[in-house]
Amino acid sequence: MRDYGAVSYDYFLIGSFQRLAHASRPDFDGVICQMKNEEKPLLEMKSITKLFPGVKALDNVSLSVNKGEIHALVGENGAGKSTLMNVLSGIYPYGSYTGDIIFEGGVCKFSKIKDSESLGIVIIHQELALVPYMTIGENMFLGNERGSSMRINWDETYAKTELLLKIVGLQESPYIQIKDIGVGKQQLVEIAKAIAKKVKLLILDEPTASLNEMDSKKLLDLLLDFKRDGMTSILISHKLNEVSYVADKITVIRDGATIETLEKGVDDISESRIIKSMVGRELTDRFPKRERNIGEVSLSVENWNVSSPLQQNRKICDDVCINIRKGEVVGISGLMGSGRTELAMSIFGRSYGDNINGKLIINGKEVQLKNVKQAISSKLAYVTEDRKENGLILESTIRENTTLARMDKISRNYIIDKDLEIKVANEYKGKLNTKCSSVEQTVGNLSGGNQQKVLLSKWMFAEPEILILDEPTRGIDVGAKHEIYCIINDLVSEGSAVLMISSEMPEVLGMCDRVYVMNEGRIVGELSGEEATQEAIMACILKKDGKQNKEMCRV
Amino acid sequence: MKASENFLNILKKNTMLLALVVVVLLFQALVAIGGKGSMFTPTNITNLIGQNSYVVILATGMLLCILTGGNIDLSIGSVVALVGAVAGTLIVNMRVNIYLSIFICLLIGTAIGAWQGYWIAYRRIPAFIVTLAGMLMWRGVALIVLNGLTISPFPQSYLNYFTSFFPNVDDKAATLAISLLIGALACAAFIALQIVSRVQKLRKGYAVEGLIGFAARLALISAVTLASFFMLGSHNGIPVVLFLLAVIVLAYGYFTQNSVPGRHLYAVGGNEKAAALSGINTNKAIFFAYTNMAFLTAVAALVCVARFNSSAPTAGTNYEMDAIGACYIGGASAYGGTGTVGGAVIGAIFMGVLNNGMSILGIDANWQRAVKGAVLLAAVIFDVTSKQRKAALK
Structure with missing residues (x-):
């Protein structure tokens, strides 16, 4: 029996609290470092081969993760990352693959997820496994309830939840329902839940896929904090800038085989180097060039107001004025929840919101788009952010x-x-x-x-003549992204106007001729392609000032 | 190698049809061993059609409701009773013109459907609740109309439209000849349509199935059709209700597979949000499904009163379950978005054969119910697990 699980859990908790209490005390950090510095790898996966009928999903894949490191797993969609993690967590039981999993020196033969979780291997999947109509506390210990099976100890549940929330830096009451908090906060609840399961190896599958830059940063910094407290994690991500930011080691998987493992400080871990390894060739233009041929104003939105359908007095879009020209790619940048999607959907035949008012002018003529059908026949198209x-x-x-x-x-x-x-x-x-x-x-x-x-x-x-793309490359791999950028270029060169909503800053900067910055339902800035930089956009968001909005309507 | 693979694919696509064939053969064997004659007697085939005509009609309507999102209409059994009661009152008690009576009955059915459809589609009251309420309400109204009594008998002129045979002559040989002729015409029309579509596809350069498979399929379907018509012809001729069934099944089959509103039903059931964002009026599609359901229920009610030659307050009890069962056995998804009219018909025949076979074998009625329930569960389990296996292979 392995008994030290509980010890390391408590140790981890203490470590985290000490960090919270004395964030700047170096001597304490030193102690932690001593404790975790063991040379033996925490996890070793040796020559894993997994066959599906007719397909070799994993071919002799090896992965070695040291204690206390953040190990990134990258690769194109379908490269085999998820399959490998499913093997590790026991979703594909022992016997359905060949090769060995060695965790903390012992060979593991998991037959179900519970087996791997009991050893402290916890996966947080891209699709979060939280029950929306339960409170944070109820979710936290779901399947792992406090007290006895006949009587749940709610006091303990909520007291412990409060502690766990503090560790992940989430300032919410444990009594609030999951449906009432945003995706970013839900992600934190998942992590807290993993800690509650005495996690030793935390696996995050695309944790930032649906987060904006700011929430992503927060999450990644949390991972770095945890690392200092001795936590080991595996991060699967398509966002290479994040990978370079947090990872100590990066293993690249391509076509079901390990290509290489890059180490921070030893190898070159720049984005272009990783991409080269992922796709097997150099991707010279991440953002393909196009000839700029910008024509007349195609769509103009003036003084657009939208209220939330749930709370009539809450304005989701507040006096928004934007325009797009023919042959132009216009970006809308902003934080999650700034009202970008809602703006796009309300324009697209009022498919979102109540009390919509304002003017829509297409090719110089004012139009009323009362439903999606009218929007489509007015040559508008809206490609949703949530394809599924x-x-x-x-x-x-x-x-x-x-x-x-x-x-x-x-x-x-x-x-x-x-x-x-x-x-x-x-x-x-x-x-x-x-x-x-x-x-x-x-x-x-x-x-x-x-x-x-x-x-x-x-x-x-x-x-369509006017195409609204909402997060057009979310959750897809580098190669497919490039193809989609090429398609966008083809469309605008044929004279279409494209409005692109994106949370990925490099994409906005690389593709757009002009960028609007949106925050809390207002347009807080308009930047030309040359002016637009990551800093300038963030500056617009942080400068909570409605004045610019008014000025821009005069254009 | 290739041919056997093709054969396997065909089997995989038609698992329910295969199951139907197996069940028919099984009963045939049991009946033969038990010394109780045969499933394939002319009389029995005729009975089978008569007994199941209403299930086929109701299952067709129910399929459209299920397509829109796995919703079911629980009220149809009671609507059958109500429309039957009205038909009895008008035709037998008040001696109203038969055509006018039929028209009024269909109108009442459609109105009931529109009433329920309005609440389901436009006010978004769950279909389960609206139709459960309907189940109680319309049964009550039927009892009020009938005053708790049964109305019978119906005039022969009415019964002729639903229970007579074609051709209606006394000469046995002529009956057989005309039945075979109609069977042959149906086969010829089917073969001609298939060939035309194949030629068109070839001309446009699309992929077609292999010539041998194509010919074998046509030959098999034609042979089964001709054999059935031969059976019917050597009994009393073709039941008139079969023509009605053919029209309904073909029309709705074509509607769901080839028309824009038909496609809309699948889209709404598959992903309502995506359908709405593609410019589809989802409310209209759902409203249509439920209105149409009640319309077809009225048709089924007219068939039922003719078959039983009476309007009874208890008519139509559990019919909704037969129709729902037929759809699910026929491969419709309980979540909506998948299923075909053809599948629902196969499901209805499947249930019918089960009933019929067990009755011939003299199995106790209570046991019959238990077996039917088990078969429904088994069919859906089979469907779901085979889909899961298919998904796991990917």
């Missing part, structure tokens, strides 16, 4: 998804011409280089990047 929830019908085929927004184009008298539909779907499959067995493949079985391409096909088929 709001964009695609996952159990339908690529063909059916492609034509969904404009079925009138492939039908006569409401009767669908299926042959034409197949032809159209194949055309877009070729144009966007979607990887699939055929257009009859179910969309739910595609990788994230290919799903995004199907979603783009759907809206390109709608032949």
Whole structure:
């Protein structure tokens, strides 16, 4: 029996508290360092091979993680990162793969997730496993309840939750429901939950995928703090700047095989170096160039106001004025919850919000878009940020998804011409280089990047003149991102106007001709391509000043 | 190698059809061993159609409701009773013109559907609750209309429309000949349509199935069809209600697979938010599904009163369960978005064969219920696990 789990848990807690109490006391940090400095790796995965019928998902993969380090796992979508983590956590039980897992010196034969968790290996998945209608406290010890099985000790539950929340730096009452806090805070609750399970090896799968820069930074700094307290973590991420920021070692996986492990301070761990290793070639232009050919104003939004449908008196968009020209890519930058998505959706046929007022002018003519159908026929398209929830019908085929927004184009008298539909779907499959067995493949079985391409096909088929892209490259790999940037360039060179909402700063800076900065429902800045830098955008957000908004409406 | 792979694929796609064939053969074996004759007697085939006509009609309607998001309509059994009661009152008691009576009955059905559909689609009251309320309400109204009594018999002129046979002649040979002719015409039409579509596909350069498989499929379907018509012809001829079923199944099959509003139903059930953001009026699609359900229920009610030659206050009890079961056995997803009219029909026949076979074997009615329940569960478990296995392979 392993008994020292509890000790290290308590030790970890004490360490964290000491950090909170005496953040600047160096002698204490020294003690922690001594305790954790062991040369033996905490985790070793040796020549793991995992076969699926017809596919070798993992081919002789090895991974070695030392105690107290942050080990990043990078690779394109479908490279095998998740499969490897599923092997480690016991989702794929012992026997379904070959190779050895050695944790703390002992060989592990997990047959279910509980087995790995009992040793202190905890995975936080990209899709958070929290129950929205339960409180933070109830979620914290879900499946791990305090007290006896016949009587839950709520006092202990909430007292411990309060402690755990303090450790992760979350200032919320443990009695608040999960649905009432944002994704960033939910992520912190998940981490606190992992600590409650006496975690020794914390695995985070794309923890910042749905966080904005500021929340991401906070989360990464928390990881660094934990590292100083002796925690070991594995970080899976597509965001290479974050990887270079926190990781001590970076293991690159490509096509189910380990390519190399880079060490901070020893190897070059710049983004371009990692990308080269990930895709197996040098990606010279992360953001492909295009010829700037900017025309007249295509869409102009004036004095746009939107209230929250839940709280009528809360303004989500406050007197917003923006315009986009033909052949222009305009970015909207801002923090999560600044009202960017809500602005886009309210413009797109009032699909969000109440009490919408303001003027919409398309090609010099004022229009009223009362529903999505009118928006589509006015040549507007909105590509959602959440392709699974709001964009695609996952159990339908690529063909059916492609034509969904404009079925009138492939039908006569409401009767669908299926042959034409197949032809159209194949055309877009070729144009966007979607990887699939055929257009009859179910969309739910595609990788994230290919799903995004199907979603783009759907809206390109709608032949929009004004295309609103909401987080167009979220959760997809470097190669697919590049392809999507090329598609955007093609669209604007054909004269479309693109409004791009993105939380990834490099993308906004690399792709946009002009950037609006949005904060708390207002436009707080407008920067030309030359003016736009990460610092300038953050400065606009922090300068909580409504004046600029008014000035810009005069343009 | 390739051919056997193709064969396996065809089997995988038609698991429920295969299960149906197995069940039919199983009962045939049991019946034969028990010395109780055969499942394939002309009389029995005719009975099978008569007994299950209403299930097929109701399952078709129910499928559209299930498509929109796994919602079910619980009220249809009571609507059958209510529309039947109105039909009895109008036709038997008040001697109103038959066509006018049928029209009024269909109108009442549609109105009930629109009423329920309005609350479900536009006010977003859960379908389960609205139709559960309907189940109680319409049964109550049916009892009020009938005053708790059964109305019968219906005039022969009414019954002719639903329970008679075609051709309605006394000559056995002529009956058989005309039945076979109609069967042959149906086959010819089917084969012609298939060939035209194949030629069109080839001309446009699309992939088509192999020639041998194509021919084998056509031959098999034609043979089964002709054999069935032969059976019917050697009994009393073709039941008139079969024509009604053919029209409904073909029309709704075409509607769901080839029309824009049909596609909308699938989209709404597959992902309502995505459908709404694609410019689809989701409320309208849901409203249509429930209104249509009650319309088809009225049609089924007219068939039922003719079959039983009476309007009874207890008519239609548990019909909703038959229809729902048929859809799920036929492969419709309990979450909406997948399922076909063809599947629902197969499901209905499956349930029908089960009933029929067990009755011939003389199995106790209470046992029959238990077996049907177990089969429904088994069918859905089979469907779900085979999908999970398919997903795991990816």
